[in-house]
Structures are given as structure tokens and as C-alpha cells.
Amino acid sequence: QVQLVESGGGLVQAGGSLRLSCAASGRIFSNYYMGWFRQAPGKDREFVAYISMNSGSTDYKDSVKGRFTISRDNAKNTVYLQMNSLKPEDTAVYYCGGSFRSLPTRSYEYAYWGQGTQVTVSS
Numbered sequence: 001q002v003q004l005v006e007s008g009g010g011l012v013q014a015g016g017s018l019r020l021s022c023a024a025s026g027r028i029f030s031n032y033y034m035g036w037f038r039q040a041p042g043k044d045r046e047f048v049a050y051i052s053m054n055s056g057s058t059d060y061k062d063s064v065k066g067r068f069t070i071s072r073d074n075a076k077n078t079v080y081l082q083m084n085s086l087k088p089e090d091t092a093v094y095y096c097g098g099s100f101r102s103l104p105t106r107s108y109e110y111a112y113w114g115q116g117t118q119v120t121v122s123s
Contacts, residue, residue: 002026002112009117020081022096033099034079038092086121
């Protein structure tokens with residue numbers, strides 16, 4: 001079993017930055033891909049980014065490329081999402097997930113989820 005706990009969300013003005021963290025406990029963190037998803041009110045949960053076990057592979061949703069950066073510290077069992085140049089359309093609850101599949105961009109590919117952290121970007 002894996003427990004994931006997100007933190008770092010909040011209210012920020014457009015153009016600002018936030019850094020989300022996701023701390024993992026339980027099974028060996030370095031054994032699985034980690035990803036970030038988000039869900040806005042009335043919308044489906046959507047892929048934002050993933051990172052491979054050794055940080056050698058990452059991928060991003062097109063609309064966040066160049067603004068968001070995913071990283072991980074296996075020694076700290078933590079994955080991060082640095083979000084810069086935030087836009088109102090980035091407003092959502094952000095979830096981190098753990099996956100044993102390769103290149104996981106679909107929510108069903110994730111076995112573990114955190115409880116989410118709210119990000120609100122004001123215009």
C-alpha cells in the first residue's frame with residue numbers, strides 16, 4: 001500500500017508561481033512512475049505531467065509545456081510540480097498519483113492517488 005499526500009496549493013494571481021509537493025510512504029517510491037493530474041469543477045480529471053522512476057523520462061500536457069516542471073527526489077520520497085506563469089485556466093484540484101505502468105498519461109493507469117490540493121489562479 002502507498003499513501004500520497006499533496007501540499008503547496010493555494011491562491012495566486014495570474015502570472016504567479018506555485019510549487020506542489022507530494023510525499024509518499026509505504027512501498028518503495030523509486031519503483032514507480034509518478035504523475036500529476038488536475039480536475040476542474042464539472043470536468044474530467046486530466047493528465048498534467050509524469051516522471052519516470054529515475055527521472056530520465058518526463059512528459060507534459062501541451063498547455064503546460066514550458067511553464068510546469070515535474071521533478072522527484074527519491075531520497076525524500078517526494079515528487080514536485082513547479083508551476084510558473086500560472087493562468088486562470090490552471091485552476092483545479094491537483095492530484096498526484098503512482099503508477100507501475102510505463103509512460104502513464106491516463107488516470108486508470110495509476111494505482112495510487114493522493115487526496116488533492118486546490119490551486120486557484122485569479123485574473
